[in-house]
Amino acid sequence: ETILLQVQATRPGTEYSLRQIELDRQRIDALGFFASVQHQVQPNLEDPTKVDVTFIVVENRLVTGFKFEGNEQVSSADLEKVLQTKTGTVLNRNTINQDVEKIQDLYREKGFAALVTESRQDEAGNVIYILREAKISRIDLSGLKKTR
Numbered sequence: 001e002t003i004l005l006q007v008q009a010t011r012p013g014t015e016y017s018l019r020q021i022e023l024d025r026q027r028i029d030a031l032g033f034f035a036s037v038q039h040q041v042q043p044n045l046e047d048p049t050k051v052d053v054t055f056i057v058v059e060n061r062l063v064t065g066f067k068f069e070g071n072e073q074v075s076s077a078d079l080e081k082v083l084q085t086k087t088g089t090v091l092n093r094n095t096i097n098q099d100v101e102k103i104q105d106l107y108r109e110k111g112f113a114a115l116v117t118e119s120r121q122d123e124a125g126n127v128i129y130i131l132r133e134a135k136i137s138r139i140d141l142s143g144l145k146k147t148r
Helices: 002-006 018-029 076-081 093-109
Strands: 034-043 051-059 065-069 114-121 126-133
Touching: 002 018, 018 034, 018 051, 065 076, 076 093, 093 114, 093 126
Parallel strands: 065 126
Antiparallel strands: 034 051, 114 126
16 A cells, blocks of 8 residues: 555556656655566557556565674664664665664764764675774864964
């Protein structure tokens, strides 16, 4: 039902429009649950003036766990607490993007800076977050006129 709600223009009885089919395909893809969303158009065997449209989706895998790499200042347990993605659910790209923001926000709250450089799911279903924690590269002083 959630998927069909995204199909707004491609309806039985409406005019065939490749542009509208592509917009509906993009709306389905924007749900974030699918690794791939394609469409297929075939002639209708019962009525040659009509076509049948099929949206072909490849679902993301279930999330089985989480792994964090590169985190030294914040523990993996603390990072996992802020995630919206839960084990046992289907991976959703939109939720993963929100999780990346929450990880970076947690670092800011704790007084550190970090960037999530990559998030991916391995074959076992674990979501892996690669973090790069900021390090100080240089200290400059400015405005000193009387003090050395």
